[in-house]
Amino acid sequence: MVILVYNEIVQPTEYDLLDLADARRRAALERVHNDHDYPVWHIAAPVGRLNDPNGLVYWHGRYHVFYQWGPYVPEAKAVYWGHAVSADLIHWQHVEPAIAPERWYDKDGCYSGSAVAFGDHVTCLYTGNVKDPSGARHAYQCAFDMTEGGGAKNGVAVRGEAGRSLSAQKADDALPIWRCEKWPDNPVIPVIPGGYTAHFRDPMVFGRPGDSFSASPDAAYRMCLGAQRANESGAIALFSSPNLRDWRFDGELQFAGPDAEELADFGFMWECPNIFTLKDEVSGRERTVALWCPQGLRRDGERFQNTFQCGYVIGDLDGNVLRNCTRFRELDGGTEFYAPQCFAGPDGSMLLIGWAGNAGEDGLPSLTSAGWLHSLTLPRKLTLHGKVVRQNPAPTPECFGAQFEISADGLPKDGELLPLGGQRAWRLQFITQYDEQAMIRIEAGRCSLDMHFEGGTITLDRSQTLYQGAGEQTSAIRIATFAPDWRSGDAVVVDCIFDHSVLEIYLNGGEVALTSRVFLGEDALKVFCTADGHPMPNDMTCTLPR
Known part of the structure; x- marks a missing residue:
């Protein structure tokens, strides 16, 4: 890559690439903050394309979220790691990007990876993507360290105008400067084991010294990667290391139990394992959860309706074997959800953030109208209840904003929720009944979105919105059965979060979660909530951002 600086063609350093990308990010801030589709509670890049969350970690009192970022999409596809930070999981601030694709081992993209926190630094592992002149792909597992403070940024001292710096962190940002520096001896795994294609990526460190996964001092760290075998089937590869630098291939994760047979022929590639x-x-009991994204599954009724899938099995890890494993269960029933990553919160709870998108879904209206694509989900707290991983919003209720009650007695006949009129971000919580025909409707001029809850089934109808999905397995109307074993009279607890163009629905304490992108245009929104064609008979709790 070359760039033009003061009419001179120069070979940029990594610092130049990061600084140019960051200048592009800053230039877009005012535009997206005035954009009717840009979310306030969800992470979305101000410009370009965002996809997988990476390197999620809580460190020095802040949550750090890195993410796949293409700052020049749609003109160019170079993949960086963007970087956002928060103290409360709901108010996020984007800072300078962390790494750029500029070394021989990552020149065609800095792909997904994970983070390990230490006292004075965070080590992140990622996949470097390289394509040779013939177009053949090569994958290298690499690392960088993030440190805090000091007068340097991204491995190079911050330069003033005389050094042709295009941007620097503003003094009023009230944030430290984080320095990210790639390891000089990269890649740490330069060779793919035999029997696999170059689709070998997404290193996730899951075992650390002293925890239940750590096998011995020589295998103090354990890591899983998504892989494609030479016969074009998917697998999870396992590695171990005493120090994060010297890695040994330990084989594949194996599955044992009556429900494991389905996984023997389960797609052509497995990505983003946790x-x-x-x-x-x-x-x-303590159980092991293996979560990953299989590609190439055909739709099976209400299963596998998206382009690519994401789900989990539960079992008991014994070496490389997950014994007593359950049937593969999809993590999210919505139309846009993929590539989640899990990490530990400060209290030891397991948190998850996913990508509210999927492959082949870059035709969103926001790219044309405001130059940005995709968002992440809200952070979710995970708990295990038998064979089901429950998911609920991780931010505390007060972090979302001002909470108030909407009395059922005061609703107009059409069920309009007047306090939500014109609001682009809100959270609505209420209880309906299994055998009621409950509905939430959002209107904006000629556009509308309908959510129906009845008989243990949710129907999401995007047919009257500006984006109705993409891919042969995705349709404008999504039907998902969330309670096949429930009976008439059972309560259904609904937690619906709408954030400009991101919709998340959580049912019955997180037994089911659905994520979808919803584009309704610029007209003022109206929200209606009814049951059996009448105003919702129960009081509702509403939250609006402050």
Whole structure:
């Protein structure tokens, strides 16, 4: 890559690339903050394309979220790591990007990876993507360290105008400067083991010294990667290391149990694996959860309706074998959800953030209208209840904003929620009944979105919105059964979060979660909530951002 600086063609350093990308980010801030589709509670890049969350970590009192970022999309596809920070998981501030694709081992993209926090630094592992002149792909597993403070940024001292710096962190940002520096001896895994294609990526460190996954001092750290075998089937590769630098290939994650047969032929590639433990709230036992994204599954009724899928199995990890594993269960029933990553919060709880998008879905209206694509989900807290991983919004209720009650007695006949009129971000919580025909409707001029809850099924109808999905397995109307075992008279607890163009629905304490992108245009919004064609008979709790 070359750039033009003061009419001179120069070979840029990584600092130049990061600074140019950051200048592009800053230039877009005013535009997106006035954009009717740009979210206030969800992470979305101000410009270009965002996809997988990476390197999620809580460190020195802040949550750090890195993410795949293409700052020049649609003109160019160079993949950087963007960087956002928060103290409360709801108010995010974008800072300078962390790394750029400029070394021989990552020149065609800095792909997904994970983070390990230490006292004075954070080590992140990622996949460097390279394509040779013939177009053949090569994958290298690489690392960089993030440190805090000092007078340097991204491995190079901050330069003033005389040094042709295009941007620097503003003094009023009230944030430290984080320095990210790639390891000089990269890549840490330069060779793919035999039997696999170059689709070998997304390193996730899941075992650390002293925890239940750490096998020995020589295998103090354990790591899983998404892989494609030479026969074009998917797998999870396992590695171990005493120090994060010297890695040994330990084979594949294997599955054992009556429900494991389905996984023997389960797509052509497995991406973004996570392995972690949760305490089963039913039995009190510690169980292992393996979560990943299989590609190439065909739709099976209400299963596997998206372009690519994401789900998990639960079992008991014994070396490389996950014993007593359950059937693969999709994590999110919505139309846009992929590539989640899990990490530990400061209290030890397991948190998750996903990408509110999917492959082949770059035709969103926001790219044309405001130059940005995609968002992440809200951070979710995970708990285990038998065979189900429950998900609920991780930010505390007060972080969302001002909470108030909407009385059912005061609703107009059409069920319009007048306090939500014109509001582009809100959270609505209420209880309906299994056998009621409950509906939430959002209108904006000629556009509308309908959410129907009835008989243990949710129907999401985007047919009257400006974006109705993409891909042969995705349709404008999504039907998902969330309660096949419930009976008439059972309560359904609904937690619906709408944030400009991002919709998240959580049912019955997080038993089911659905994420979708919803574009309704610029007209003022109206929100209606009814049951059996009449105003919702129960009081509702509403939250608006401050």
